[in-house]
Amino acid sequence: MTCEEALVLLSGHLDGANTPEEEARLEAHLARCPDCRRILDAYTAMDQGILELSEEPPAQLHDRIMAAVAAEPKPSRRRRVRPAVMGLAAAAVLCLALGLGYLPRQTEDPAQSAVARVNNTLADALPVQEEPSTQEAAPAQEESPEAATRELPSSAAAPATFSVEPEAAAESLLVELGDNAASPAVETIPQLEGQTVEIDGTCGVYHFTLDAATVRQIIADYSELYGFRTHGDLENAADDTPCDLVIVCG
Amino acid sequence: MDTELVRKAAAGDSDAFEQLVLSYEKPIYNLCLRMCGNADDAMDLTQETFLKAWRSLGSFRADAAFSTWLYRLCSNLCIDHLRREQKRKVLPLHVEDSDGDGRPLDVPDPAAGPEERLSAQEDRQRVADALQSLEPEYREALTLRVIHDLSYADIAAVLQVREGTVKSRIARAREKMREAMQKLGNKSTAPSSKQMRHERRDAP
Structure with missing residues (x-):
C-alpha cells in the first residue's frame, strides 16, 4: 500500500x-x-x-427563533393542481406544456437535444421503466388541451442555450408560476399566469421550457430543498432567454 | 420522536415545532458557526434554517429523515451565504470541480511531524482557523463527520453526493487541514508535499 x-x-x-x-x-x-x-x-x-470546537448556542438564540416562527403563518400543505397532462405520468417521459406555453418542436435542434437528455437522465434514474422513445413526447402535446394553441414568442423560438437540472431525484416540487406577487420575474410571462404545477413524487421526468428569469426564480425558491446543476451561464442570461428545466422524479 | 413531532408541526402545532428546535438548535448552530466562522452570522443562519423548515414542513416527505432534511436546508443556506460573501470579497470558494474529489491525495509530507499536543486556548483557535481555511465543501463534510457524528451515508444524503465522494472528501479535508495546521504552527520550514514528491523522484 x-x-x-x-x-x-x-x-x-x-x-x-x-x-x-x-x-x-x-x-x-x-x-x-x-x-x-x-x-x-x-x-x-x-x-x-x-x-472541542462545538459550542452551546447563545442563550437568546432559542427565543429569537421562536419569535420569528411565531411571526410566520402556520405551515400548510400547498394546494395541488395537477395539470391536464398529468394522467400521462405513466409514460416515462412527460413533457408538460404549461398553460398556454408550448412544447419545443421536434424539428428544432434544441428540442431534440432536450429530449435526448431527458432520455439519458431517465435511463440513469429510472432503470425499471420502459425506455421511452422521443416520439412519446408528441402525444402529450396533442392530448394537452392548452398546448400549442399559441404561437411561440419569437424569443422562445431561439435555441435553448441554457438548461437546469436538479442534481438529485426530486421528492416533491411545486412549480408556481404567475400568481406569486413576490416574484416579478414570473409576471413578465403572461401566458403562464395563474398556472400551478405540482410534481408530487410521481415517477417521471418533467421537462419545462421556461424563460431564464423564471428558472432563476425556481432555483432560488427551491435551492434549499434540491441541488440544481446548471449548464451554461444562467446567471447572466437575459431574462427572456428560453431555458430547459428537467426535473427527475423517482 | 421526530416523526410525530414533525407531523404535528406540519399541521401547524408550534409547540411540537419548538421541541424540534430544542433538539436541533445546537447542531444547526454549530454547523452554521463552522461554515460562516462567526457567531452573529451563525445565529442569523440558524434562525433562517428553522424559519425555512417551518415554512416548508408541508413539503417535507416522511420517507426522508427530518434531521437529514434540516441539515440540507442549513447547508444550502450556509453555502448561499458564503456565495454572497464571496461576491463581496472575491475569494475562491469552491473546489474547482467535483471530479477533484476523486483525484489521488498528494503524498503526505513525512517531515511534518505529529502536531504538538493540542490543549491550550491558542490551540483551539488554531484548530478553528485551520478548519476555517478549508474550502467550504471540505469544511462542511469534516464538520458533519466529526462534530455532528454523521455517518458517511448520512453526509451523502445531506450533501446530495455519493458516499464514495464523502469518503474521499473527508480524507482530503483531513490532509488539507493537517497542512493548514502546520502553516499556522509556523512550521513553514518543512518542505511541502510537492517538494517531497519531487525529492523522492530524484532520489537515487
Missing part, C-alpha cells in the same frame, strides 16, 4: 468506515511506516480539537 492509499484508510479508520480487510491492510502499512503513524496521531489530535 502506498502512503497515498493509506491516507484514505487512515481517515476511514478514524470514522469507523473501513472494512476488516482494509483495517488489516492499514495495520500492516502502519507497522512499517512511521510517517503514516505520525499522521494518524496528528489526525487523531485534530479530530479531538475539532470536536
